[in-house]
Ligand SMILES: NC(=O)C1=CN([C@@H]2O[C@H](COP(=O)(O)OP(=O)(O)OC[C@H]3O[C@@H](n4cnc5c(N)ncnc54)[C@H](O)[C@@H]3O)[C@@H](O)[C@H]2O)[C@@H](O)CC1
């Protein structure tokens with residue numbers, strides 16, 4: 001499990017060590033970790049270290065100090081180092097160490113902007129150490145102009161860009177982005193992962209994230225965000241026992257599909273079957289049921305009522321529209337049943353405003369904006385799709401708080417939020433997953449895991465996950481599996497939703513073979529987060 005913390009939490013954890021006079025030690029650990037990560041990355045790419053050029057963009061605070069000390073380490077390894085000071089003030093000891101090591105520092109002004117931009121664009125490595133957790137807002141003045149020019153010319157695309165702690169302009173707490181931001185290939189972050197690196201749009205700019213421990217770990221509070229890793233899946237995914245039978249393994253009821261979108265029902269059923277549910281019972285219009293039967297002979301179809309259908313969980317809404325009144329009525333009955341429900345797509349606007357944690361809503365950004373608008377989102381009635389995308393963590397938290405339901409926001413990074421503010425962020429997927437029907441398969445996987453795991457409070461408690469938060473954990477496990485299946489199904493080319501379902505058992509099998517021992521065997525100084 002990866003834990004994400006807000007910048008504010010990290011700064012609070014640093015406080016006792018700073019009070020004990022350990023500030024300089026923390027900065028040495030951070031900057032050493034940053035320099036080592038740069039060296040590892042260059043070696044990994046087959047580049048030599050000696051003679052390779054590095055330009056560090058330096059802000060006036062401690063983030064700039066980290067950058068200067070790291071550049072001093074790199075200069076000592078024979079790299080050709082240039083520091084671009086974006087403010088008249090710079091961390092004095094850091095600057096002194098950098099100059100002692102033979103580095104050259106230049107002040108960025110209107111008159112040096114053009115020349116220094118060209119120098120930075122030519123560097124093999126660019127370290128962004130302008131703003132860290134102490135930033136208010138984004139880059140300004142000549143620093144903003146330099147980064148805009150680099151991004152505009154595309155020249156930074158040829159350099160290895162490494163962000164120090166966070167890409168400057170990304171809010172460490174929320175992942176909000178203040179443009180312009182230099183997109184990093186790698187973010188080397190100190191003490192623990194920042195929540196803003198694990199949520200979009202911040203994650204778009206962070207690249208891979210490496211955590212460098214600096215000795216604050218025992219002061220850290222409960223994390224703001226969690227991310228399951230393969231070892232967690234191996235521990236938490238259900239495994240049938242020797243005496244299991246199809247009913248004990250979980251039965252999922254599916255209310256999905258319509259005359260317009262019959263395929264959604266098929267894909268939801270395929271996702272559920274691929275995710276190990278004991279049985280799927282489908283309720284819906286005869287023409288959709290007939291397609292489901294043809295495509296998935298395993299599914300038991302009927303036109304019965306929700307009340308008469310014995311299941312452990314319901315999936316409702318995929319491929320349904322506002323005109324599908326009979327199906328929407330079934331969706332509402334499923335929610336009223338008190339059983340766990342995954343409510344997708346067409347069901348979202350049709351459900352009561354106040355729900356419960358065992359109801360998992362799965363909107364994309366546009367659907368979440370509509371949901372928030374319908375709920376009157378209190379302080380912010382203007383919250384539209386763009387606003388949701390610009391501040392995903394806040395939007396998903398708002399929705400979980402207002403509805404009382406568990407909310408999963410689909411996207412490049414999937415966020416899941418329980419109403420008691422237990423948050424997950426999963427990013428195993430690939431952009432190829434953005435294909436029609438992919439969300440229907442995800443709904444099926446969530447439904448299958450709700451049916452199999454929903455009643456097993458103890459299973460989650462053993463992992464420190466409380467009863468009301470287990471629904472979010474189940475949704476996050478499903479998002480993770482869906483992402484892993486998508487990644488396994490593409491060799492770098494297009495993907496269909498059916499392939500995601502087809503590949504899912506293989507992805508499940510692969511993670512189930514992992515043991516947590518493998519996780520412990522990892523290099524504790526560099527945790528690759530994606
Ligand atoms: N506090 C600590 O013990 C440690 C901090 N570390 C580093 O220190 C960073 C935090 O340092 P600071 O608190 O000095 O703050 P930052 O270095 O993040 O930057 C803020 C500095 O720039 C100014 N500033 C704020 N917003 C600005 C903006 N939009 N444009 C221009 N200037 C702006 C502030 O007045 C402050 O001086 C961390 O991100 C990390 O890199 C590490 O060295 C590890 C130890």
Ligand SMILES: [K+]
Nearest residue numbers: 128131166168
């Ligand atoms: K930075």
